[in-house]
Amino acid sequence: MVALGAVLVVWGVAAGVLAGTAALELRETRAQLSATERALRSTDLSGARASLARATEGAGTAASRLGSPLLAPARALPVVGDDLRFTVRLSERLHEVGAPATELLAVASAIVHDERDSGGVGVVPVAYVQELTPPLRASALALRRAVNDVGATAEHGLLGPVLDVRTQFLEVAGPAAELLEQAADVAEVVPGFFGADEPRRYLLVASTLSELRGSSGLLGSYALLEVSDGALRFGEFHDSGDDPWLAREVGGPADWYVERWSRVGALRHWHSANFTADFPSAARTVLQQWEARGNEPVDGVILADSRTFVGVAERSGGLDVPGIGTLEPHRVQEFVGVEAYGVFDDQEQRKAVLGAVAAATFTELLALLEDEDVVATAELLAGLAREGSVRVYSVDEDTQRVFDQVGVGGALAAAPQEFAGILVNNVAGNKVDYFGERRVHHEVSLRPDGGTRARIEATFTNTAPTDGLPDYVLGPTVDHLGPGDNESLVTLVCGTGCQILHAPGGAPARGNEAGATAVDVRLQVPAGTSRSLSFTTQTPHGWQRRDDGGIEVPVRHLLQTTVPGVTYTIEVRVPRGYWPVDLPEGAEHADGRVRLDGHGVGDLEVPVRFARLAAAGGS
Template sequence: MTMPKPRITFRGRPGDSRDARRAGLRFRGSRARIAMVAVVALPAAAAAWIGVTGWLAHSELLAARDDLNALRGSIGTSAVRGARATGAAGAPAESDQERLLRSAAAHASRAHDLTTGPAWFVAAGLPLVGGPFETVRGIAGASDRLASDVLQPLVRAVPRLSSAAGAGSVPTALAGLESEAPRFARAARVAAEVRADARRLPHSTWLPAADRGRAELSGQLDRLVPQTRDVAVAARVVPSMLGTHGPRRYFLAFQNIAEARGTGGLPGAFAVLRADRGKLSFEHFGNNTEIDVEAKVNLGAEFEAQYGYNGPQSLWANSNMSPHFPYAGRIWTSYWRAKTGRTLDGAIAIDPASLGMLLGATGPARLPDGSELTADNAVDLTERDSYAKYSDVTERKSFFVEAARAAAGKMTTAFDDPRLLPALLRAVHDVQRAGRLQVWSAHPGEQRLLEARPFGGALPDAPGPFAGLVLNNGAGTKLDYYLDRSLVWEPGACTDKGRAVTTTVTLTNRAPSSGLPHYVTQRVDAPPYRTRPGDNRLLVSYYAGTGAKLTRATVDGRPVQPIPGFERGHPVYTLDLELPRQSSRTLVLHLHEPEGDRPPTVLRQALVTPLKATVKPARPCGR
């Protein structure tokens, strides 16, 4: 029996059969085609994935934005006032704020998840074309962090604090605010980190929608970061300043913004405010005729050189010529100590515009004559109409005190009413953002925190470009009610000294030529030249950035030599300027700013009419 011989095939080697060789070639060809298809398909698939997930992420971000807009609109409404409702099981029900925030956080989280992963990572790193993908990823990540780590601690604290206040326990609410301080501080820190990350995102890409999204995010963060810092500072200082750990007393000055001073307006009526475990009361009301003593406080050689010749420590009317509010606070409390022997814990300044904003939240205050002080008439009634109504100076000063007493009484009543408290707190926030609330504490730890925030009223002393227009009325008139101010900061060419900057200041006196009371138009300064009723005189000071140098100045095109000075690191240039009625004067200053690549910090002195400030963009030096 013959056995069949085994057949052995050696694939891919000489001697293979033709079919086997063809099969091997087909196999290798199919692998190559698969590889080629993969090379072509993977980028296409990745692009499709990015397109789909990008569209979905965009929808999620829009939904998150809508929730946050609704959340912002809900603050202060009846849906969020007072204590939280309870659910069926007796547990606190979710507030509208918490529901909106939870929804916004979920949308932002999904947008962040959709824009992570290898495809987005690789796309964002592509040269030339990766900018929009990096921007979209950054926007989604920032939105996720803002909703979860910044807004949630802030919003979730509101019901807890409102519940305590709604139960009539302001001390408990203050203690709760104090306990929330670490969370608020962390939220402020995260918000600052997110803003720093957002600023590093590409500013100009080939996709306009991504650029618009980044710009919108940056604008929101520029508003949010200061607010979170304000809340964090308030949580640390407000409980103690309102007497949580013992009674406090403050000098409260009502500034008359119809006559300009560095911190805003001429100090007129005043009060001594007592705070004890959140309960506010007033121990005394008075006017400038009571301040007939000399303050004894050392404010340094720089202050003395800049203001000493105007007697700020002996003349009540000149006590706040500096825009640095802590100087005024120290002088005012020293006045009170010299007069009464009593030490105060700090000083606060507000003005009629502040009272109007606060009365908008609390409702009108009734005056002794039966009339009302309202949100709409607070400025006009105290800064204009009262001068026509009361020809007797003593009567007019009494009216100012009574108006201050009525408004203050309305505020303290509202502070004790949990139904009005949210709206009142929002009004306080608006007042301080407008620069019309200034607070100084005699306690160093509190003051260090206050001085870093706008409501501390401090003249910033950090380096960098700066534009500060500060006016002090030099005529003794009450004509600054009719004053308009504009400032244009325009960067020029780069030089070896920094950057050339031109600042144009225009001042307009809209005072009518007739019909004003004599007290409003009288010239206490008694100038040696002829004036008409309605003419005004101003000490105009311009504060430049640290290290800046003035090269030339003109008024209405004519060369002038401003008086140089120095305050808290800023060179100060001052002119004595006559401002006739129904006229404008234009001051132009040419300077060199050593750090001109950034926009300047603009100081906004709070008067009747807000400053119109225009900052023109600069092209960075070296480009």
């Protein structure tokens, strides 16, 4: 018995030392991960790599200590054993993720400090992207395995602090895994898109938001962009208005597109091709018309709107435009939106200047590819893509699939969820959308059958003057409108399977818009006035029951990209017997509703969650 007691004492001391040492190593691992994050935020890649390497080593050592045979009896105990086994598993997964992630940072750091000639201004460094791709993919796979493995661990039996670690890991690592997967997907297709395997040609199109279309604005100036092994060269910009309407319609990208938009000439001219809210469909139509005019086929379309001009000007400090001088960032939008139309009486000169602004923007954008502040340039491009100001279409299906997944493809992407979007097509033939302000209110109620019912109200305010600007800006171009008056075809789109229960004008024809349910309403808004439209929709499968008995309502609202942006209110009524939890950032709970107010453009995702009152601790 004395010997057994001595053995137990020795085992207890050894196990305690192992567990205590492992705990210290895990704390140090956490500290090193925080140091890695700080270094990444300050773009210190070498420092981030060193911190991550130490964190990886610490996680591996902790896993070995906690997995030691000395601790086998402790791992067999109830509760404590569950915590130990989970901690071993998490430490092992962190170690597995750390190795490829450290390699990724090593490659990135080497690229940043590489003195090789990247090719000069206007070159996308495709060789660097190719070097980053393998560690990116390996990191994404390792992190996804870790998320799946940790997520498969039962919550039952874990003590509070350990359960908190599990929750925090999944909250951080889940989105990070998705981001890494998307980055790896993009890295795999970008070299080919920019001519790493063979030269490519694209239509580079500038659109004006002063005359809105369902996907961006009027397709104005365009140029041919040639790329080879990352080197970009674009030709002279032309005005699409100089191209005559085709005598015969092109075939169109899909039956629904032909049915909805052939009536506005979308199959005969670019000026109507993007009435659709689905940019890939508009781009395919543009390419069909390009070839119908006798041009050689190209590999895709790259679109940038006038908000892109502003973003590039802000990043570079201004745009140098031949014949104009330097356009300061605060002047760019006004100049391309309305001012240029009044400065030049000669139409050809005006077109040339607007083309020159587009050329200056893309020239400056190419120069930014060589800028040392890579993070700022990446944030600019990501922001423009996120708000829908830059859209890209590739004829290569695999490449386009990636572009759609990361949001730069501009696909409408209808889904069976609570979704709405208010989209305007200018049919007045003027530029007064520059003066248009918009407010939308999307109010959602939950139905017992899992569906949702929504009321969507949009208010349009026209602040255009009635004089002081050329007719080309204010109009009228049609007899029934006065100067500054606007007329639009307003389209409501909602999710797959959605029913439109009410729309202005009684029962206008419903249609299919790239898989979404759609209805069109014609609306006149005289200068200096406001008009409102109200719709009611019903969507099956608008909310889902969570495993814990709670409810999740994934609300999505498409905010059309406009010059001033869109003011919005998203409201979800709290169902009886439930309480809101994990409110979206900026949202408030009051008067039985979860409410989010804001201003912006682009695809807005608002996940709203409710827990049962007893579970949520509400009253």
